[in-house]
Amino acid sequence: MNYNIVQDKNRIFLKDMDDFEPKHIFECGQAFRWKLEEDGSYTVIAFNRVLNVKKEDKDIILSNTNLEDFNNIWYDYFDLGRDYGEIKKELSKDPILKEAIEYGDGIRILNQEPFETIISFIISANNQIPRIKRSIELISQYYGEKILHCNYTDTFCHPEGREESYEYYGFPTPEKLSKINPEDLREKCKVGFRDKRIVETSKIIANKEIVLDNIFNMNRQEGKELLMTLPGVGPKVSDCILLFAFNKDDAFPVDVWVKRVMEHFYLKEDTNVNI
DNA sequence: GTCCAGGCTTTCC
DNA sequence: GGAAAGCCTGGA
Numbered sequence: 001m002n003y004n005i006v007q008d009k010n011r012i013f014l015k016d017m018d019d020f021e022p023k024h025i026f027e028c029g030q031a032f033r034w035k036l037e038e039d040g041s042y043t044v045i046a047f048n049r050v051l052n053v054k055k056e057d058k059d060i061i062l063s064n065t066n067l068e069d070f071n072n073i074w075y076d077y078f079d080l081g082r083d084y085g086e087i088k089k090e091l092s093k094d095p096i097l098k099e100a101i102e103y104g105d106g107i108r109i110l111n112q113e114p115f116e117t118i119i120s121f122i123i124s125a126n127n128q129i130p131r132i133k134r135s136i137e138l139i140s141q142y143y144g145e146k147i148l149h150c151n152y153t154d155t156f157c158h159p160e161g162r163e164e165s166y167e168y169y170g171f172p173t174p175e176k177l178s179k180i181n182p183e184d185l186r187e188k189c190k191v192g193f194r195d196k197r198i199v200e201t202s203k204i205i206a207n208k209e210i211v212l213d214n215i216f217n218m219n220r221q222e223g224k225e226l227l228m229t230l231p232g233v234g235p236k237v238s239d240c241i242l243l244f245a246f247n248k249d250d251a252f253p254v255d256v257w258v259k260r261v262m263e264h265f266y267l268k269e270d271t272n273v274n275i
Numbered sequence: 276g277t278c279c280a281g282g283c284t285t286t287c288c
Numbered sequence: 289g290g291a292a293a294g295c296c297t298g299g300a
Contacts, residue, residue, distance in 0.1 A: 029293070122294095125293075126291095126292060127294085129292095132293075197295080197296095232294090232295065232296090234294060235295095236293075237293085256292085258293095
């Protein structure tokens with residue numbers, strides 16, 4: 001990984017950054033709160049902060065942050081300690097994966113906040129991405145804390161076309177979500193039949209019947225068994241949580257699309273499979 | 276004990 | 289209208 005870090009006021013420049021394609025990282029479906037801005041940059045609310053990311057030529061620009069947060073939060077969040085070049089080299093030995101890597105070049109696996117990731121993927125069951133994103137946004141607006149975080153005059157802090165009062169909301173805590181009425185959640189946030197699962201899971205975590213931080217020290221199988229005791233968390237959702245929040249790089253979520261792809265390319269190559 | 280059909284909210288194609 | 293990033297329940 002070769003890049004140079006330069007700080008300028010509230011921005012961090014990652015100069016000559018390889019393997020970092022915002023569109024592929026933020027729109028691949030691993031995270032739901034990244035918003036595409038008119039200038040092509042992306043804004044997210046995470047870790048009680050608002051961050052904007054823009055790619056200019058070979059540089060990545062992180063706005064509304066500082067070196068301390070970069071070192072303590074964003075370095076790990078963006079998985080910057082992992083050498084994706086080496087991974088690509090290894091996987092490219094397979095011709096099909098080689099083509100897939102070229103198609104999705106610059107993708108990275110984020111390390112997201114555990115609780116928000118758990119609720120997000122409970123919502124993802126039998127659902128569609130636009131709806132998932134909307135529900136998470138609504139949950140944040142109704143039950144999350146407002147984030148006052150922009151003291152600068154950057155365009156992304158005062159974007160054109162948005163109301164002056166545009167506000168950012170963090171994802172609520174387990175304590176907060178554990179106390180709401182499932183019917184309220186369903187009506188306001190359009191989560192459908194997942195309402196009780198969300199509240200019940202929040203209760204278990206708020207009561208510390210399950211301590212999420214302990215999962216960092218477990219292996220994939222131990223973590224999976226524990227997560228699957230939560231209502232709404234089955235085999236697929238638990239693998240998503242382990243991969244996207246707990247840094248378990250051996251977790252391999254198989255959804256209907258992955259299943260179709262695997263069957264098409266690796267299991268039934270000589271048969272006519274509808275995909 | 277395992278297996279699996281049916282049900283579940285709501286929106287989007 | 290049918291499908292959609294699965295999970296849960298109950299019966300065989």
